[in-house]
Amino acid sequence: MSNTSSxxxxxxxxxxxxxxxxxxxxxxxxxxxxxxxxLGANGAGKTTLLASISGLIRPSSGTILFDGQPIQNIDSAxxxxxxxxxxxxxxxxxSTLTVWENLLLGAYTNHDKQKEKDILEWVFTLFPRLKERLxxxxxxxxxxxxxxxxxxxSLMGDPKxxxxxxxxxxxxxxxxxxxxxxxxxxNERGVxxxxxxxxxxxxxxxxxxxxxxxxxxIVMDGEAHALMHNPxxxxxxxxx
Amino acid sequence: xxxxxxxxxxxxxxxxxxxLVALGYTMVYGILRLINFAHGDLFTIGAYFGLxxxxxxxxxxxxxxxxxxxxxxxxxxxGVAIIGFLLERVAYRPLRNANRLAAVVSAFxxxxxxxxxxxxxxxxxRQSYPADIINLPNIPIFGVDIQxxxxxxxxxxxxxxxxxxxxxxxxxxxxxxxxxxIDQGAAKLMGINVNKIISLVFIIGPALxxxxxxxxxxxxxxxxxxxxxxFGLKAFVAAIIGGIGNIPGAMLGGLLLGVVEAIAGGYVxxxxxxxxxxxxxxxxxxxxxxxxxxERVADKx
Ligand SMILES: Nc1ncnc2c1ncn2[C@@H]1O[C@H](COP(=O)(O)OP(=O)(O)O)[C@@H](O)[C@H]1O
Ligand SMILES: [Mg+2]
Numbered sequence: 276m277s278n279t280s281s282x283x284x285x286x287x288x289x290x291x292x293x294x295x296x297x298x299x300x301x302x303x304x305x306x307x308x309x310x311x312x313x314l315g316a317n318g319a320g321k322t323t324l325l326a327s328i329s330g331l332i333r334p335s336s337g338t339i340l341f342d343g344q345p346i347q348n349i350d351s352a353x354x355x356x357x358x359x360x361x362x363x364x365x366x367x368x369x370s371t372l373t374v375w376e377n378l379l380l381g382a383y384t385n386h387d388k389q390k391e392k393d394i395l396e397w398v399f400t401l402f403p404r405l406k407e408r409l410x411x412x413x414x415x416x417x418x419x420x421x422x423x424x425x426x427x428x429s430l431m432g433d434p435k436x437x438x439x440x441x442x443x444x445x446x447x448x449x450x451x452x453x454x455x456x457x458x459x460x461x462n463e464r465g466v467x468x469x470x471x472x473x474x475x476x477x478x479x480x481x482x483x484x485x486x487x488x489x490x491x492x493i494v495m496d497g498e499a500h501a502l503m504h505n506p507x508x509x510x511x512x513x514x515x
Numbered sequence: 516x517x518x519x520x521x522x523x524x525x526x527x528x529x530x531x532x533x534x535l536v537a538l539g540y541t542m543v544y545g546i547l548r549l550i551n552f553a554h555g556d557l558f559t560i561g562a563y564f565g566l567x568x569x570x571x572x573x574x575x576x577x578x579x580x581x582x583x584x585x586x587x588x589x590x591x592x593x594g595v596a597i598i599g600f601l602l603e604r605v606a607y608r609p610l611r612n613a614n615r616l617a618a619v620v621s622a623f624x625x626x627x628x629x630x631x632x633x634x635x636x637x638x639x640x641r642q643s644y645p646a647d648i649i650n651l652p653n654i655p656i657f658g659v660d661i662q663x664x665x666x667x668x669x670x671x672x673x674x675x676x677x678x679x680x681x682x683x684x685x686x687x688x689x690x691x692x693x694x695x696x697i698d699q700g701a702a703k704l705m706g707i708n709v710n711k712i713i714s715l716v717f718i719i720g721p722a723l724x725x726x727x728x729x730x731x732x733x734x735x736x737x738x739x740x741x742x743x744x745x746f747g748l749k750a751f752v753a754a755i756i757g758g759i760g761n762i763p764g765a766m767l768g769g770l771l772l773g774v775v776e777a778i779a780g781g782y783v784x785x786x787x788x789x790x791x792x793x794x795x796x797x798x799x800x801x802x803x804x805x806x807x808x809x810e811r812v813a814d815k816x
Contacts, residue, residue, distance in 0.1 A: 329704060355706030367701040369694050371810075376690050383691060384706035432706060 281340070282307040282467050283328070283359075283436060288337035288347075290320075290327050297323045299491040300337065305436070310458070310468040312478040312499070314512060315488035321471040322364050324488070325438045328469075329361045330354040341436070356384045358435030362442065364471075366425040370414030374405055377413050377424055381431030390433060397464075398427040401457050419450035426457065436467045443474045455481050475512035479503045487512075520659040522781035523774060528665040528734070530773020531672030535727035536750035537757065537765035538679065539720030545696040545760035546716050549615075552622035553602060555747015556629035557595050557721045561728025562738040563637055564591035566644055580649045584671060587729045592722040599721025600714055608710075626744075633740035641739045644732045668734045675726055676766050679719070683762055692716060696760065756796050758809020767807060772796065 281304035290298040298320045305311045315321050326332045328339055330351035339347040346354060369377050378398065382391045399406040402423040408416060413424055422442055429437060439458060443451040451474065459481045462468045472478035479485055479499045487495040487508065495508070502508050536558050543551045565587040569575065574583050606621045649667060653660035683689040695702045695712045703709055731746070732738050753772040757764025775795050780788035799807065 331700065331703060350708075351703040352706045352708040355704070360706075361704050363701060363704060367698055367704075369697045369701065371697060372690065372693060376693075379687060380690060380694050380702075380705045380707070383687065428705070 284340040286338045288334050290334045303486050309483045310462045312470045312482040312485040314475045319488040320491045360429045360432045360434035361438040362425045362429040364440035366421045368413040368421050368424050375409045377428050381428035419446050438469045440471045517659050518781050522777040524661045524665050526774035526777030528669045530770040531669045532727045533750045533753045534766045534769025535723045537754040537769045539724045540751050540754040541765040542716050542720045553625035555743030556626050558724045558728040559743035561591045561595045561725025562732040564594045565729035565732050588726045591729045592725045595725025596718045596722040599717045603717035630740050641737050643736050664734050668730050758806030761808045764808035
């Protein structure tokens with residue numbers, strides 16, 4: 276599915292943990308401005324895929340092209356600078372730092388003060404709760420608020436491509452809707468989004484396209500509405 | 516009461532040195548879960564650098580006694596910081612993903628290397644800072660004459676700690692150091708270069724340790740190549756008392772250890788002071804196993 280207009284294009288990606296292969300040759304692409312969701316059960320390899328994009332793990336073979344440049348051998352700090360920012364699974368906020376300090380760290384690579392201010396304003400309009408809790412330690416926030424902080428913190432780095440790893444994990448349905456609505460809004464502001472989810476219904480509602488991973492391989496892909504109505508998907512992920 | 520105030524001032528002075536050294540243990544532990552057993556030797560190296568600078572630039576008599584400590588501290592701190600930086604590169608970084616025991620062995624190796632290098636370069640015998648470098652009158656506090664050099668020593672150490680505290684808590688890089696100590700993976704996702712932060716910690720900790728060595732030489736006079744062993748051990752205990760990995764904890768632990776030790780020495784006897792001090796500290800650890808300000812569970816050592 277090679278496509279010249281791909282913003283990020285992954286080809287035959289193989290990733291191993293020691294001798295155990297977790298991704299057996301994954302290929303996928305995301306175009307500029309899209310929301311693409313990656314669906315799959317626990318242990319399928321979704322987090323591993325995002326970790327290799329973010330430069331946390333070196334793939335053993337395959338390529339990752341971002342904006343036409345290979346990035347599979349570039350280290351994580353440089354990847355953030357180029358505009359690929361990840362909000363990790365389980366939120367991973369810095370729990371003994373304040374909300375404000377967490378946001379500041381999100382802007383670690385951004386040295387443009389004015390831009391930092393503008394983004395901060397935007398983060399506060401997306402998640403007004405964060406503004407009320409700026410001085411609080413991140414570890415004292417509720418799960419939903421921590422997720423808002425994790426996403427807000429990623430935005431502070433001024434992402435071009437935002438990687439969201441299971442943002443709905445462990446949250447009440449109402450909060451899930453809020454978070455995914457925010458993801459949609461972020462996308463409408465021009466940020467390309469890769470959304471990893473187990474909650475297929477919620478993810479497919481906001482995505483343009485989706486891929487399904489099973490044990491390290493892509494087994495299906497297509498337009499979001501087509502996937503939503505695909506009987507196999509309905510059986511496996513939508514409880515229908 | 517007089518004994519109490521005198522011993523309190525002695526205790527705070529030596530305690531502030533323990534605290535400076537304890538900071539190096541605690542910062543490295545916080546970021547790598549590694550106990551840098553060579554840190555005590557960096558303190559010793561600082562003391563020797565200070566003496567060398569003092570002698571080779573003939574500072575005494577030519578420069579104000581209030582300025583001399585700062586010249587020595589800054590130059591020795593820079594020298595020891597370079598050694599700390601190299602220590603991490605050579606002895607610890609290659610073992611980052613090896614098992615923990617390998618790094619411990621490497622730390623002891625580095626410690627032995629430093630002590631012996633000092634013996635070779637200087638001499639295995641004691642050496643002395645001139646006794647009269649800082650020759651100022653005593654200052655009365657609550658009716659008790661306190662040696663002004665104790666005050667200068669304490670004030671200098673506290674100032675260095677205040678600077679560190681400000682840097683760690685109020686600058687972006689300081690915040691990044693704390694973030695790396697909490698979650699390296701998440702810190703990488705912020706675009707923080709974790710290796711650079713680790714190097715920075717191996718610059719700051721040894722710089723403070725080197726500064727402490729200079730203060731030790733200036734105010735207690737005698738130095739020898741192996742003094743870092745027992746002194747480092749005490750500073751390490753101070754870090755544990757405060758809660759290892761916790762920066763204000765190391766400051767508090769150092770001061771507390773110094774004071775308990777001095778008071779025990781003043782009221783009981785000099786030869787019992789270590790036993791009493793360590794006994795008191797064991798009691799603290801019985802009631803707070805993670806140290807006074809430590810929060811995390813005791814999976815530490
Ligand atoms: N750090 C690791 N070391 C070894 N194996 C791992 C590690 N992380 C994940 N795995 C394995 O890789 C596979 C994919 O895991 P992961 O990417 O976390 O899946 P997902 O995010 O889809 O739940 C699983 O079999 C998992 O056990
Ligand atoms: Mg996962």
